[in-house]
Amino acid sequence: MAKAEFTSVTESDFEEKALELFKDQFQNIEVYNAYCQLLKRDPSNVSSLVEIPFLPISFFKSHKVFDKNRKEEGYFMSSGTTAQPNRSKHYYDSLKGYEQSFFTFFEATYGSISDLVLVALLPSYKEQTHSSLIYMVDYLIKKARPGSGYYKLGDQQLTELLTSNQKKLLIGVTYALLDWAENRPMKLQNTIVMETGGMKGRRKEIIRDEVHRQLKAAFGLSTIHSEYGMTELFSQAYSPGEGIFYPAPWMKVLIREAEDPFAISPHEKTGGINIIDLANTHSCAFIATEDLGKTYPNGSFEVLGRFDTAEIRGCNLMMA
Secondary structure, three states: OOHHHHHHOOOOOHHHHHHHHHHHHHHHOHHHHHHHHHOOOOOOOOOOHHHOOOEEOOHHHHOOOOOOOOOOOEEEEOOOOOOOOOOOEEEEOOOHHHHHHHHHHHHHHHOOHHHOEEEEEOOOHHHOOOOHHHHHHHHHHHHOOOOOEEOOOOOHHHHHHHOOOOOEEEEEOHHHHHHHHHHOOOOOOOEEEEEOOOOOOOOOOOOHHHHHHHHHHHHOOOOOEEEEOOOOOOOOEEEOOOOEEEEOOOEEEEEEOOOOOOOEOOOOOOEEEEEEEOOOOOOOOEEEEEEEEEEOOOOOEEEEEEOOOOOOOOHHHHHO
């Protein structure tokens, strides 16, 4: 499937496009082919979404998950520290597909970026040249209203901006938002606050409901938004509150049984999160993550935690 096609995918043809992409990636991504062969799955006996093999996300750490017929332009790398030498790499042959995916869905969710001031409590892109999150935020900042940019806690300009009447979206790593909430609570005006993940060793882990409770109380807000994405994906899901995420139309979440990783669970049953990301045209589009969650009939999903064996990882380590 060509890069230009995935944003036109609809619910009615999603399965057809996914099976088409599975056939292509089975043939052209060597590690995925080997994995499918071990499971005795191939295009001749896979005819539905639930039959497609999902590659464990750990393979992005140990193998080059990329179309053998393509030449990579670069890669994104998961955040980490020097104590974590094995970090995931997501190779790409062009950034146009990634830009098309995140920009199209962001504007579909939040409206024109040119109407927003985008405030980022994140390290700058120059400091994290292989971060897919920072690449996305940096791209959006350049298209947003004047005043958009990266800020640090305590900046007077940040305080003035967030108490102004301009329409704003503040995106930040969770522990930084909590630090701010504790030390500088203030009533925010016309601002959407979006958190991107957990503590990643910087603070004690607490459940999302408690994070949102503290942030809402500190900033005088009725809801806190969340972003769900990862290095290994080219697409995101957003939650407008209550921890319920809505993925891009070309992204679908399935839940695998906790005791049988090759069986798909029904809606509203907790298990491992599997993701189909049709924007991953030349890396694997079918990924078994280390997150726990459950889905709902309308396509939304919750993230309830991580498997105990999963390593601490994620965007917050970029500030370590």
